[in-house]
Amino acid sequence: MQEMTHYIGGDHVKGGSGRFADVFNPATGEVQGQAPLASRAEIDHAVEVAQAAQPKWAATNPQRRARVMMEYVRLLNRDMDKLAEALSREHGKTIPDAKGDVQRGLEVVEFCIGAPHLLKGEYTDGAGPGIDMYSMRQPLGVSAGITPFNFPAMIPMWMFAPAIACGNAFILKPSERAPSVPLMLAELMEEAGLPAGILQVVNGDKEAVDAILEHEGIASVGFVGSTPIAEYIYGKGCAHGKRVQCFGGAKNHMIIMPDADMEKAADALVGAGYGAAGERCMAISVAVPVGEETADRLIAALKPRVESLKVGPYTSGDDVDFGPVVTAAAKENILNLVQSGVDAGAELVVDGRDFNLQGYENGFFVGAHLFDRVTPDMDIYRKEIFGPVLSTVRAGSYEEALKLAMDHEMGNGTAIFTRDGDAARDFANRVNVGMVGINVPIPVPLAYHSFGGWKKSAFGDLNQHGTDSFKFYTKTKTVTARWPSGIKDGGEFNFKPMD
Numbered sequence: 001m002q003e004m005t006h007y008i009g010g011d012h013v014k015g016g017s018g019r020f021a022d023v024f025n026p027a028t029g030e031v032q033g034q035a036p037l038a039s040r041a042e043i044d045h046a047v048e049v050a051q052a053a054q055p056k057w058a059a060t061n062p063q064r065r066a067r068v069m070m071e072y073v074r075l076l077n078r079d080m081d082k083l084a085e086a087l088s089r090e091h092g093k094t095i096p097d098a099k100g101d102v103q104r105g106l107e108v109v110e111f112c113i114g115a116p117h118l119l120k121g122e123y124t125d126g127a128g129p130g131i132d133m134y135s136m137r138q139p140l141g142v143s144a145g146i147t148p149f150n151f152p153a154m155i156p157m158w159m160f161a162p163a164i165a166c167g168n169a170f171i172l173k174p175s176e177r178a179p180s181v182p183l184m185l186a187e188l189m190e191e192a193g194l195p196a197g198i199l200q201v202v203n204g205d206k207e208a209v210d211a212i213l214e215h216e217g218i219a220s221v222g223f224v225g226s227t228p229i230a231e232y233i234y235g236k237g238c239a240h241g242k243r244v245q246c247f248g249g250a251k252n253h254m255i256i257m258p259d260a261d262m263e264k265a266a267d268a269l270v271g272a273g274y275g276a277a278g279e280r281c282m283a284i285s286v287a288v289p290v291g292e293e294t295a296d297r298l299i300a301a302l303k304p305r306v307e308s309l310k311v312g313p314y315t316s317g318d319d320v321d322f323g324p325v326v327t328a329a330a331k332e333n334i335l336n337l338v339q340s341g342v343d344a345g346a347e348l349v350v351d352g353r354d355f356n357l358q359g360y361e362n363g364f365f366v367g368a369h370l371f372d373r374v375t376p377d378m379d380i381y382r383k384e385i386f387g388p389v390l391s392t393v394r395a396g397s398y399e400e401a402l403k404l405a406m407d408h409e410m411g412n413g414t415a416i417f418t419r420d421g422d423a424a425r426d427f428a429n430r431v432n433v434g435m436v437g438i439n440v441p442i443p444v445p446l447a448y449h450s451f452g453g454w455k456k457s458a459f460g461d462l463n464q465h466g467t468d469s470f471k472f473y474t475k476t477k478t479v480t481a482r483w484p485s486g487i488k489d490g491g492e493f494n495f496k497p498m499d
Contacts, residue, residue, distance in 0.1 A: 002033035004179050006042065006203060007186045009049040010196025016042060021176040021205065026092035026324035027313035029362035035179040038204035043171075043211035046200050050142045050169035051217055053197030058139045058167035062116040065165055069113045071192040072161075076106045079188065083181055087152055088314035090178040092323040092364070093276045095314055098153075104444070105157030108465045111447040112165035118470045119166065131482045137474040139167035140219035140243065144212045146233065147182070148225045149175035149326050150279045150386075156182050158451070159222045160199055162469035164189075168219075169198045173212060177326055179203050213237045220473065222464070223247065224281070226384070227410070227456050234459035245460035245472060247453060249384040250412035253286045253405040254441060255427065257398065257418035258294045264439075265417040266301035272415075272441035273390040274309055274368055277322045279330075281457075282413045282435070282442045285385060286374075287392045288401045295394045299349060299372050306350045306370045306390070312357060324364040325387055331364045334387035338369055341380035341391070347372040352388065376404065384410070398423060406432050411454035415441050434458065 004023065005012040015036020023033040038046075057065075076083070084098035091098070121135040145159035152174060160170040174182035179201075186201045202208060212218055213236045220243040223233045227248030237244035254272070256265050272284035287302075289295035312320040325331050335353060342348055352367020366387055374381050374391040381391055395401035405414050415437035416427045424438045434453035437443030445451055445466070452463030462472040 001031060004033055004035045004183070004203065006036060006038060006046070007183050007201040008042075008046050009200070010190055012183075015203070019205075021203075023090060023177065023179060024327060024364075025089060026326055026364045027315070027360055029328065029364060032089070033180075035176045035203045037176065038173075038202045038208040038211075040207065040211040043202060043204070043208055043215060046171050046202050047142060047215055047217040049197045050171060050200060053195055054139070054141060054167075054169035057164075057169065057195055057198050060167070062119050062165075062167075065167065066113045066115045068189075068193045069109050069115070069161065069165060072189060072194075073106060073109050073113070075188045075192055076102060076109070079184070083153060083184060086180045086184060087178070088323070090180055091149060091152060092326060093279075093314065094320050094323055095317070097276050097322075098314070101151050102153045104447075105151075105154040105161075107447040108158050109161045111465065112161045115165040115470075118467065119474070121476075127480070128482070130485060131480060133478065133480050135476050135478045137166070137470070138477055139474055141168060142171065142218050143168045143220045143222070143473060144171040144173065144218050145222045146173045146209055146212065146225070147175060147223075149177040150276070150281070152178040152181040153185065155224050156185060158464050158469075162465065163473045164194065164198060166470060166473040168473055170200070171212070171218070172199070172201045173204055173208055174201065176203055176205060209233070210236075213242070214240055216240075219243065222472075230459055231456075243472065245458075245462055245464070247281070247412075247458050247464065248456060249410055250281045250283075250453065250457055251286060251382075251384055251408050251410040252282060252284050252413045252415075253288050253401075253408070254284045254415040254417065254437075255395075255398075255401045255405070256287060256289045256294060256298055257416065257420060257423060258291050259419045260294075260417040261419070262297050262301050266298065266305055268415075268417065268441035269302060269390065270305045270309070274306070274322055274388045277325050277366065278388045279325060279386055280442075282444050284415065284441055285389065285391060286381065286404075287390060288395050288404055289392065290395050290398055290401050292394065295372070295392065299370075299392065302370055302390075303349055306368050309368045309388075311355060311365055311367060313360060313363070322388060325366055326364065328364055330386065331366050334366050334385055334389065337380050337383060337385050337387075338389060341371055341374065341378055344375075344378045344380075346374045346378060346380065346391070376407075382408075402427065402431060406430075409456045412457035413437070413443050413453065415439075415443060434463075
């Protein structure tokens with residue numbers, strides 16, 4: 001069994017608190033390692049090291065910082081297979097999904113190569129008599145990120161890549177359920193030329209989180225996870241004077257209009273709803289067909305597709321559509337919610353409750369589930385299931401379908417499938433959700449746009465990656481300058497050295 005470490009000051013450091021969290025292999029249910037849970041003293045030490053290293057890194061010009069990012073991209077591509085295997089072993093997702101996890105983080109690193117341009121300020125010549133005015137973006141100092149288990153590569157890179165490109169030091173507190181890849185990412189950053197102490201990984205639980213939120217030496221905190229924890233971190237972080245951005249839960253609706261290409265819509269729903277076992281904040285978990293005929297056609301198209309999904313360990317290769325969920329507790333929660341849907345009267349079209357994989361009976365596998373005739377008062381509609389469960393809510397009209405997405409307290413992502421440009425345009429303009437797909441089931445923006453939800457899916461006024469990230473990890477300083485004129489009336493320059 002592997003004993004994981006922290007990564008502080010360029011070295012692997014054993015945990016000193018005496019507390020550890022088990023790291024499971026979700027396919028077998030076996031404990032494969034233990035992650036140390038940091039004490040406040042260990043957080044203090046990481047901050048002290050970061051504070052010592054950050055000024056020199058901030059003084060490094062943006063072009064040289066960008067070159068580190070360029071080399072980092074090369075190293076991520078070089079080690080893609082190694083990173084994906086380690087990720088799948090702890091998370092359970094398939095190798096293609098794991099490579100996608102790394103790739104989407106890598107794309108943000110690529111965007112950060114543009115730091116010299118993104119950090120440019122503004123200049124006004126002659127703002128007043130002999131007065132010039134200019135602004136500059138400067139790093140905050142030490143930033144921290146608290147990231148979830150479901151994207152152990154992508155979300156850390158979404159945070160630390162722009163923070164470091166801006167000249168900050170960064171302390172990453174990853175999920176203790178999947179700690180290996182974040183440690184590997186930190187090692188690769190230093191191989192790319194990042195000075196020791198600029199990126200550090202400290203594993204931990206609530207004690208570490210509270211220490212981060214309360215530490216005076218940490219200027220900003222980013223978080224991705226559930227909405228209750230997002231609200232807690234946002235409130236506590238702001239109360240301690242930090243800049244905070246928190247992204248919470250989701251309940252993403254996909255509206256299927258009567259004119260939609262039903263085969264494409266069904267394929268999109270299966271990929272978006274069941275990929276990565278549904279453990280994605282951008283997973284489509286609610287299908288909303290408009291009209292009874294549309295709903296009947298959709299269920300007829302979905303049922304055989306869902307029944308044919310193959311579930312298994314990542315080691316099975318390309319024959320597997322999705323793997324296990326991350327823990328036994330996650331599996332139990334999903335199955336309890338499925339049972340609540342049955343008890344509430346929803347029609348369970350595809351029942352995955354009895355799924356069992358020979359040879360992996362102790363693994364955390366959950367079969368695919370498809371519900372029809374779900375209503376908004378049911379727990380399976382209201383709550384984020386975070387599992388391979390798709391609920392179908394039949395809507396009588398476009399306005400009713402739109403209202404479902406707008407009335408839900410979550411507002412992360414949504415989509416509409418239609419051939420009608422007017423309906424698509426109206427939906428995109430009116431829906432109160434942060435990311436919208438038009439015939440695109442998972443509308444995650446590319447790295448040069450920003451990622452962020454609305455309502456109870458996000459807290460804070462700036463989104464992740466894109467130009468918002470460079471605003472979040474810097475503060476603006478504005479300078480107003482006037483120099484006494486040394487020019488005589490005759491035009492001769494009368495230079496007087498300063499004392």
